[in-house]
Every structure is written in structure tokens, then in C-alpha cells.
Amino acid sequence: MTVSLDLTADTTRDSLRARIAAPAKGELIGLTREELAEALITSGVVPERQAKMRVQQLWHWLYVRGVSDFADMFNISKDLRAELAKHFTIARPEIVEEQISSDGTRKWLFRFPPRGAGRPVEIETVYIPEEGRGTLCISSQVGCTLTCSFCHTGTQKLVRNLTAEEILAQLLTARDRLGDFPDRDTPAGAIVPAEGRKVSNIVMMGMGEPLYNFEAVKKALLIASDGDGLALSKRRITLSTSGVVPEIFRTGEEIGVMLAISLHATNDDLRDLLVPINKKFPLNELMDACRKYPGLSNARRITFEYVMLKDINDSLEDAKALVKLLKGVPAKINLIPFNPWPGSNYQCSDWEQIEKFADYINQAGYASPIRTPRGRDILAACGQLKSESERLKKSERLALEAMMIAGHGEA
Numbered sequence: 001m002t003v004s005l006d007l008t009a010d011t012t013r014d015s016l017r018a019r020i021a022a023p024a025k026g027e028l029i030g031l032t033r034e035e036l037a038e039a040l041i042t043s044g045v046v047p048e049r050q051a052k053m054r055v056q057q058l059w060h061w062l063y064v065r066g067v068s069d070f071a072d073m074f075n076i077s078k079d080l081r082a083e084l085a086k087h088f089t090i091a092r093p094e095i096v097e098e099q100i101s102s103d104g105t106r107k108w109l110f111r112f113p114p115r116g117a118g119r120p121v122e123i124e125t126v127y128i129p130e131e132g133r134g135t136l137c138i139s140s141q142v143g144c145t146l147t148c149s150f151c152h153t154g155t156q157k158l159v160r161n162l163t164a165e166e167i168l169a170q171l172l173t174a175r176d177r178l179g180d181f182p183d184r185d186t187p188a189g190a191i192v193p194a195e196g197r198k199v200s201n202i203v204m205m206g207m208g209e210p211l212y213n214f215e216a217v218k219k220a221l222l223i224a225s226d227g228d229g230l231a232l233s234k235r236r237i238t239l240s241t242s243g244v245v246p247e248i249f250r251t252g253e254e255i256g257v258m259l260a261i262s263l264h265a266t267n268d269d270l271r272d273l274l275v276p277i278n279k280k281f282p283l284n285e286l287m288d289a290c291r292k293y294p295g296l297s298n299a300r301r302i303t304f305e306y307v308m309l310k311d312i313n314d315s316l317e318d319a320k321a322l323v324k325l326l327k328g329v330p331a332k333i334n335l336i337p338f339n340p341w342p343g344s345n346y347q348c349s350d351w352e353q354i355e356k357f358a359d360y361i362n363q364a365g366y367a368s369p370i371r372t373p374r375g376r377d378i379l380a381a382c383g384q385l386k387s388e389s390e391r392l393k394k395s396e397r398l399a400l401e402a403m404m405i406a407g408h409g410e411a
């Protein structure tokens with residue numbers, strides 16, 4: 001049988017190019033130590049008796065020193081470095097775009113090579129510098145299968161899950177760009193915390209639902225928190241879920257990071273509309289899973305995210321219902337002013353109303369910081385992320401800017 005390809009069709013050319021560009025070499029980033037040893041041995045690059053030592057060396061270069069080229073691994077012989085480079089890759093993804101907001105927030109658009117017969121994919125990662133900390137907001141999927149009605153990412157179909165390597169690549173490349181590895185310089189003029197690590201915290205709050213990509217997210221976060229490598233404390237890693245109840249216990253048990261729940265409503269009728277996964281896992285099941293979250297205590301609270309939608313979920317009645325719902329759960333409440341996007345059917349609550357809401361829950365004993373919108377001028381705020389393929393047309397961008405000026409007095 002012969003197959004004919006119409007090379008004049010853009011789609012065919014693109015998919016062909018994608019396959020030709022597919023990495024034939026094995027990825028080393030994102031492998032567990034055992035998998036790394038296995039890869040080195042089965043490729044014939046390292047004899048079995050040396051595997052443990054080589055894994056230790058590689059782990060240090062990859063995750064402590066942050067090198068992305070075997071040639072920089074000075075304590076490994078030249079011949080072995082060449083062999084490694086022949087069989088494996090540790091290259092960073094392509095940075096399609098880096099945008100820097102006036103408030104120092106950075107947004108990167110990364111392109112990852114195709115997996116199998118797929119196409120290259122693009123995702124966004126956001127860095128938010130604050131006094132005393134720098135938070136990296138990492139994506140777990142390209143698009144999202146869920147369709148929360150206030151979320152921009154939710155309007156983009158799921159393209160695919162990211163691999164553990166791609167999840168870690170976001171952290172490694174951000175640290176490259178910020179000069180956050182030993183012996184690297186931070187770019188002049190960059191806004192970063194005055195002391196300590198430039199990326200001190202991670203939040204799995206970018207594109208996608210991390211608990212629908214559990215295995216890859218778990219692998220990546222265990223490597224990010226490995227004490228001999230990237231060494232981020234698990235207390236500084238927060239995984240946000242829309243409420244995939246069956247995976248919540250495992251998240252605590254197997255990953256051990258901090259949990260955030262995208263709550264947004266205090267009754268099932270409204271939550272069904274805002275966060276449709278609620279129809280599958282309603283509030284009583286979600287709250288039950290939260291109460292059973294391993295390691296939960298007053299020192300290790302669950303963060304409940306609550307997006308402030310004008311006249312939808314922002315009344316004092318809602319604040320009361322929220323306090324009632326969370327009774328007995330060690331909790332922090334994070335109020336997120338709604339970030340508008342073109343075509344969205346909601347408005348952000350008035351500032352005064354947000355403050356009233358915050359005051360009520362504060363008085364009930366909950367810390368309730370209002371998340372200051374960051375990076376709005378580069379569409380880097382919560383729920384505004386989308387891939388390059390779906391980026392805004394100029395007219396949409398202008399409409400968005402107009403909305404932001406109207407709604408918040410800032411562009």
C-alpha cells in the first residue's frame with residue numbers, strides 16, 4: 001500500500017516537519033534516580049558498576065548547577081561527555097517569547113517538541129517576584145479538559161498532558177533566565193527578591209488540572225523537592241486543584257506538598273455552574289477529602305481559592321456560608337479578584353465589596369489575603385493563560401485593555 005501526502009497542505013507539511021524535528025535522543029531530565037541508572041546502563045554508555053556514581057554526578061550537574069549542556073560537566077571525562085551527548089539530551093525548551101511586566105512579573109511562552117506523532121506544543125509559565133520570595137506558576141497540561149466558566153484556559157481544548165521533563169523544564173529555564181543557579185548572573189534591572197533564591201516557591205496554578213496528570217506532576221515535584229538537587233521545601237510547593245476528589249488523598253500521601261482548592265462557591269448549584277467538575281464531585285465529598293488530607297494541621301493549612309465575581313458569589317451571605325463550610329478545616333482563604341478576558345461573562349467585584357467580604361472572614365478568624373493581580377499588562381494573571389496558537393487578536397487585546405481600564409483603573 002502506498003500513502004501519498006499532499007505536501008502543499010500546510011497541515012501535512014507541519015506534521016512532517018514536526019516528526020523530523022522529534023527528539024530521537026532520550027531525555028534525562030525528569031527521570032527518577034533508578035530510571036536514570038537504567039537509561040545509562042541499557043544505552044551502553046555507563047557500565048553497571050559505575051551507574052550509581054554517575055547518577056550522583058549527573059543529578060548534581062542537572063539540578064544543583066543547572067547545566068543544560070553535557071560539555072559543561074567538568075568532572076566527567078571528555079569521552080564520556082561525548083557519549084552522553086550522542087545518546088541523550090538535557091537541552092532546554094525553545095523560548096518563543098519572554099514578556100516582562102512593569103511590576104516585574106515575567107511570562108514565558110515555551111515550545112516543547114512533539115511527543116510521538118503529535119505536534120510541538122506551547123505553554124506559559126509565570127514568575128511573580130515579591131518582597132522576600134519569588135513564585136513560579138507552572139503549567140501541568142496544554143489546555144484543560146475542564147471548563148470552569150470564568151477561566152480563560154478552560155476555553156482551550158486539552159491538547160495533551162505535559163511530561164515530568166516538561167514540567168521541570170519550566171522551573172529550570174526560569175531559573176536560567178533569572179540567574180538563579182550558582183555562578184550565574186541575574187540580568188541587570190530584573191526585579192527579584194533582594195535575598196535568597198530567585199525562585200523560592202512553586203505553585204501548580206498555570207494551565208491545566210494537575211491532578212488529571214498525576215504521575216507526571218508527582219515525578220516532577222518529587223525531583224523539585226529532592227534535597228540533593230533542586231531542594232525546594234515541600235512547604236513552598238502548592239498544588240491547586242479544581243477538586244479531583246479521588247486524587248486528593250494521594251497528593252498528600254505520595255507527593256506531600258501543600259494543597260489549594262479552587263472553591264469559588266459555597267453551594268452545589270452555583271459551583272456546578274462555575275466549576276463544572278462539581279457535578280461529579282460535589283462539595284460534601286470535596287470537603288470530606290480536605291478533612292482527610294494527610295499532614296493537615298494549623299501549621300499546614302489548606303488554601304481555599306475564591307474568585308470574586310460581581311453579584312455572583314460576593315455577597316456577605318456568601319462570606320457567611322464560606323465560613324460555615326470551612327468550619328473545622330485548618331484553612332487559609334485566598335480571595336482572587338476576577339481577571340477579565342475577552343468574551344468572559346463576568347465582572348470583577350467592586351473593590352469595596354471585596355474588602356467587606358475579606359473583613360467578614362477575617363473577623364471569623366481566617367487569614368484572607370486578597371491576591372493582588374499581577375502582570376495584567378502581559379496577561380499573566382490567574383486564568384488568563386493560553387497558548388500561542390490561541391493568542392489574542394489585536395482587536396481582542398484592545399478590548400481587554402479597555403475592560404481593565406473600565407473595571408480597575410489600570411491597564
Ligand code: SAH
Nearest residue numbers: 151205208209240241242262305339382383
Ligand atoms: N486547574 C487548577 C490550577 C490552575 S487555575 C485549578 O483550577 O485549581 C489557578 C487558579 O486560578 C484557580 O484557583 C482558578 O480557579 C483561578 N482562576 C482561573 N481563571 C481565573 C480568572 N479569570 N480570574 C481569577 N482567577 C482565575
Ligand code: SF4
Nearest residue numbers: 144146148151154242
Ligand atoms: Fe482548568 Fe483550573 Fe481553568 Fe478550571 S480553573 S478550566 S480546572 S485550569
